[in-house]
Amino acid sequence: MEENRNLKFYAVSELPQMAVYGRTVEGADPLPLFWNHSGVEIGCDGSELWIEVETDCSFHEPWIATELDGCLMSRMMLLPEGGNIRKICLFRSMTPGQVKYAKFYRELQAMGEDDATHILVRGYWTDGNLLPVPEKSFRIEMIGDSITSGEGTYGAAADTDWLAMYMSSSRHYGTIIEKALNADVRVISQGGWGVYCGWDNDVRHNIPSIYEPVCGLATGAFNEKLGAQKPYDFSWQPQVVIINLGTNDCSAFSQPPFPDPDTGITHKQHLREDGSFEPADAQKVEDAVVAFLQTLRGHYPKAHLIWTYGMLGYDLTPVLSAGVNRYRKESGDSNCVFLNIPDTLPEDYGSHMHPGYASHEKAARVLIRYLSGKFGLTVKPHTGNL
């Protein structure tokens, strides 16, 4: 392959026209992509466009996806090959003079288990001009667990390892909603975590506890230096926040006690003999729901808050909806709703006992219908290509 000698490098700091998706450190160069679905997009009228990134990992390698003109083109494992700085070609051999929109985004949740995992965007190489992307005026923040991390959207039903490669946002409900409503969708998610505790009764594993910094899940010195633990400024104001938490809080009731190594205290959500939730324990979840809604309202005074739930069963609906309702009553704030989304049909499971793409599609349809109705949005017809 002959190198295209006309390629010129443009650093992130020189590109105010670059669209930045997902919560990150504003103005950083290189720009860290902390969260699932975080990414960048740019217009380009050249024949060729590369993105330059810096990446590394230990156990959990990052995956990324690329789109061209709004359609998925590529999905790949991103490893440091021949050094931590890599160039990835977004397109080549295209008609110069025509503007193409190229998107590059992270397919992996923030990985608290692996401090080395990171993707930093350094800039672009092109033989053309880099142009702004039409701004998306509808903004959605999605907060969730493994479902919102897209776990199960890739991989066979028989695959049961807990692995980065089974997670995605390229086939998850957020992206389906994003495309249907021409929205900018941000994802804050961590598999196994809940609103009150994790699937295993680990009370440290609750999303609210890591919600305030830019990326509370990105730990270690490297992420610290990137600014992951800095307070997030919440200047990006979404019209809608979708919270899909509770699935792990529900599991905890059926799991063994968890001795917290930090405090020595053992935690356990109990079921009563009749199989129902111990009220005092359910109350903890309800309280966490109320508190988290208060937090969210503090940051997003005008956003419509949707607590959604059901893709892996409806058991915790009473507790979650009680929390939503108590928040509404106590605050007098009715701009907040609870909404079930359809449980996954047996034939729609993907890998690791999680909803596959078909299930994400069905959940997305319910949310798209709700949002288009409430906000008077036009729904772009679904086509065969993602």
Place this chain on the structure above:
Amino acid sequence: MEENRNLKFYAVSELPQMAVYGRTVEGADPLPLFWNHSGVEIGCDGSELWIEVETDCSFHEPWIATELDGCLMSRMMLLPEGGNIRKICLFRSMTPGQVKYAKFYRELQAMGEDDATHILVRGYWTDGNLLPVPEKSFRIEMIGDSITSGEGTYGAAADTDWLAMYMSSSRHYGTIIEKALNADVRVISQGGWGVYCGWDNDVRHNIPSIYEPVCGLATGAFNEKLGAQKPYDFSWQPQVVIINLGTNDCSAFSQPPFPDPDTGITHKQHLREDGSFEPADAQKVEDAVVAFLQTLRGHYPKAHLIWTYGMLGYDLTPVLSAGVNRYRKESGDSNCVFLNIPDTLPEDYGSHMHPGYASHEKAARVLIRYLSGKFGLTVKPHTGNL
């Protein structure tokens, strides 16, 4: 047509093997079919089978449907032609000696607006033997409004009269569930009514007020004499009760006040300036939910109670789920859940601005998934023929 001279008449009272569906007066001959989806089914090894019914109406004529071996065969308006007693052929010219199962059921809700409307089953005419129907061991009671009356499941989107013919159970979600789970589904429904009040703020139009008699909606001397207003004995115990009420309670908030002609009191559910429900009015609905769940539990000590909602919008979810949750908390009874079903997509509307068959299909899938999971039931695959 030459008359089949081998046909013999068997009165309902001679047919203990006849399966009776829907809430009615036990042991009555003729047997009244008061409610939507009420009906009878029998096995027959003859070549020909007729059902003899007595019927009448004033404004709102009854509609009925027939099934053969579990598949819809016929749907028709049932008018008194040449007298109130009519014979309807369920099949003819079939192979004698083979057992066929023939079902006949009402497609119209109980019609409080028309005291003359009735269908009474008198018996069968056949040249064969009448045989028992395999019993359905799974039983579901569905309580609802126009959605559960199947309004919109027949007719064009442009049709907007409020008419008997647009209602059905042959294409409604109850029947889809019934066939998928091999269940016996009973329907108690009235269009325009709610759990607290009707769509127009008429507080008399609440389902709990008519729930205790055999058919509290069937009024007038004729129905009285049939036993419609007698207390129902609740000896038929369903495993599941699905309550789909709230859509009309929600409408009332946007409708003009209703002066109750009986009491002279004017009723109105109010919206606040920000469009939210006036808390004191929402409380009335919540209280009605709690009270109705208590009532249902009184009659059905072991049934799983599902309050479901959403096919015409999710606005009242907070109020309904609050009621369910309060009932759970106050009673300590956790065998009761709230569950949203998908809102109707714009392309899935039927007549009179109501969910069409496609929307009923989607709602049914969510409920079938829930019930099959919870009760370990096998789901019969859906085929092209209803």
Place this chain on the structure above:
Amino acid sequence: MEENRNLKFYAVSELPQMAVYGRTVEGADPLPLFWNHSGVEIGCDGSELWIEVETDCSFHEPWIATELDGCLMSRMMLLPEGGNIRKICLFRSMTPGQVKYAKFYRELQAMGEDDATHILVRGYWTDGNLLPVPEKSFRIEMIGDSITSGEGTYGAAADTDWLAMYMSSSRHYGTIIEKALNADVRVISQGGWGVYCGWDNDVRHNIPSIYEPVCGLATGAFNEKLGAQKPYDFSWQPQVVIINLGTNDCSAFSQPPFPDPDTGITHKQHLREDGSFEPADAQKVEDAVVAFLQTLRGHYPKAHLIWTYGMLGYDLTPVLSAGVNRYRKESGDSNCVFLNIPDTLPEDYGSHMHPGYASHEKAARVLIRYLSGKFGLTVKPHTGNL
């Protein structure tokens, strides 16, 4: 039920504004509905509309369906009850002054096996005015066998009697095409028959032999008198003729010989040892295809002729397409094509081992796509209600 004393009778002969569907005797009063999907439609601004028909049958009773404003309302067995003349209510209790379009059509193929089977339309009773129906400018004739008689579109997969009630046009591919393209669809069909011979090698059972009279399948003195055997005048010129024949010609190769009782000659289409068609026998089918296309072109000089095939297997494709191609070559007429439609999936079978509604839906989609593309027609979106 109080009789509506404002109803007035209008005989067919007084109703030039009545739309007549299907091939029949022009100007007849009463008007015979010989073929499946034959019917009448009229606009009416009254509150109530009845159709008066004369009917009878011996073994094979007719079935009929009614539509209101283009949507299926009713489907029923039509028996002479209390005399051969019956009134069937198409609607009642509707808003007077608004125009409703009511259609009444036959659901049963012409029944050569039962000379007594007939439906004659005598007129309407209404309290309003009878108005013309907007004319459909796109016209399609469909010629076929049991598939086009809609056999299997009603009834359970387990039902295997050969019976009138399993046939329909209310759920068959012709009707789906009709509604999607706003077309006037005529059906000429007979179960078990082919283009050359019937499923059982009976060479008398070929559609071309009965194609020229108004209804060559309607035999006996009664039908004779109605004019069934008169030459049809072919003044109704369709833009498209769809011929779906060959499925029974194919079966004949696997069936025992048939001794023709009329001639004493035994007929048999043979398979060779390798399972392929004996060329001389296949040639007979091919010749019949060519001859029938010539016949059709003679009657319809400008119609686009589509030979379609496949809903019950593709085995005869080579023979049928060879016939189509030879016709094209010999005649120089390229306005004639062969087109496979999708074979029925195992889960899409209806009764009597025939395609169910889901299969008809898939076949219709292929034909709608073809016709809308070729003729530049707008496709009306499919909704949940038939």
Place this chain on the structure above:
Amino acid sequence: MEENRNLKFYAVSELPQMAVYGRTVEGADPLPLFWNHSGVEIGCDGSELWIEVETDCSFHEPWIATELDGCLMSRMMLLPEGGNIRKICLFRSMTPGQVKYAKFYRELQAMGEDDATHILVRGYWTDGNLLPVPEKSFRIEMIGDSITSGEGTYGAAADTDWLAMYMSSSRHYGTIIEKALNADVRVISQGGWGVYCGWDNDVRHNIPSIYEPVCGLATGAFNEKLGAQKPYDFSWQPQVVIINLGTNDCSAFSQPPFPDPDTGITHKQHLREDGSFEPADAQKVEDAVVAFLQTLRGHYPKAHLIWTYGMLGYDLTPVLSAGVNRYRKESGDSNCVFLNIPDTLPEDYGSHMHPGYASHEKAARVLIRYLSGKFGLTVKPHTGNL
């Protein structure tokens, strides 16, 4: 990222257990992947597996996809980065001791336009054992044009460049068939070519002319040396050959004449004034069909030959089916059929005016139904994840 020091290299020549898919030079090391969907698969019980490849290109870069346990994991542009030899990680951090099956395949047709384009498989790096893949006993060869090159299966409807990235086999009908029938599917395809001539009347662009060598489309010294132009030995015997050619032969009739630069002769397929094919020109296509079927039968004495057509319109059906029928008649070989597959619905188009994934899905269902019926194969249910 710490390097896994336990990785050992195994060259292709040491791996008889490696499954090879697609037509290539048997026993070559490195192993060239000439055709779309050509690839390799291996079992591995290590924690980590890399494939080592050699690659290059000029204008048209190769794309590849990877599968794990039969599900798509990754799709990417394959460029020589830091040298022509690259390692691509197929999985890492997995449970050692469990066998995983990893597949790597080409997403791009053979690229006659770019002699530099190539992918050679050199071997694997792993810390485990490399194990055989369960053999697929059902084998299908698919021969086609841009449709079979998967053009349009990636990319937006608005994208109209002719580019490598819009082609794939990861979302094309061959792969859907492969997974449903657990088959080994080989693809021989070239966009723009036909059975007689290319879309632009270039008679050199016919698939039969390049069918005999291993990869007649791979030209230039490099490919020559790899053995691309060596005669192919046809020892791999498929049960089925699907030929999907004719779409470009059809286009040629509407395109300007093509002056062949090699011969100076100008070629043009003509339409007559009435829009039909000039018979003499159609005859050339028919002859080419017959000749190609003879060629295929020569190589595959027992294979069932299916000429399929229709995803971009049915216009050439008469000519193609005439060719199939003439071949059957002249050869006496009835193990060869013609079969239409559904035309692409307007909403199912992908990029470059070609069928998108939804259209490929529908075509695949027709072929799966046909093959499973004919060969008595079990169909694996379709799940949400590809």
